[in-house]
Amino acid sequence: MSRRAQQGFTLMEILLATLLLAAGLAVGFATLRAATAMVHRGEVTAARxxxxxxxxxxxxxxxxxxxxxxxxxxxxxxxxxRFSGTPTQMRFVADIPDYLGRGGPYLHEVEAVDDGTRLQVGLVMVQAGQTIAEPGTPRPPELLADQLKSVRFRYRGLAEDGNGLGDWQDGWSQVETLPVQVSIDIEAADGTRWPDMVVTLAQGSGASHEVTP
Structure with missing residues (x-):
């Protein structure tokens, strides 16, 4: 057996090995934390x-x-x-399925509240051209989205000359008719903009004209 093997490792060698082990563990834990954070961000993004x-x-x-x-x-x-709209609120009647309530036509009041940081919808049953109170406790508004920065609704109907669609409006005051299209622009609190959304109303027939929201 060599003299080197009999003497064992020197203190310097042990310290160097310990430092290398500590550095390897630090890198490993840092990599694990980074991977965990990445997975968490991915889950948050997917959920959003x-x-x-x-x-x-x-x-x-x-x-x-x-x-x-x-x-x-x-x-x-x-x-x-039958339809009214402002930049932050719109009211219209549409059917809801039975599993969301009693079913049938309901007044939908979609509204941005709390300075545009929350989007909610209220549902009230409609019969014979009037809203009616349902038995029991009134249905509270349903939260659609929160942690928002801004919500903006715009409306467009037929051009006044009947040739195509008119300009986008910040309000819809022709309450007896429905707009042809509704634009919904939403920005999250972190500055992320939701995908552009323009909805065509199947029974929309109103004409565009200047309104004051």
Missing amino acids: NERIRAVQGFLRSHLASAQVIAYALDDQNGVAS
Whole structure:
């Protein structure tokens, strides 16, 4: 046996090996943390995208199927309200499936609240051109999305001369008719913009004209 083997490792060699081991462990833990953070960010992004798709799917399907059904009647001039809209709120009637309630036509009040940081929808049953209270506790508004920076609705109808579509409007005051298209622009609190969304209403027939929101 050599003299080197009999003496064993020197203190310097042990310290160097310990330092190398510590450095390797630090790199390993850093890599693990980075991988974990990446997976978490991926899960958050996937959940956010799924939420966006769900909200846009709900709005698209219900707006597209909006009906020319009155939800209110002005006693003074006899004007029936079927659709109204501002940059942050719109009201229209569409059917909801039985599993979401009692089914049938419901007034949808889609509104940006809390300075545009939350988007919600209220549902109220409609019968004979009027909203009616359901038995029991009133249905609270459903939260569609939160942690938002801004929400903007715009509306477009037929051109006044009947030739194609008119310009986009920030409000819809022709409450007796439905717009032809609705644009929904949403920006998240972190600055991420939701995909552009323009919905064509199957029963929209109103004409565009300048309105004051």
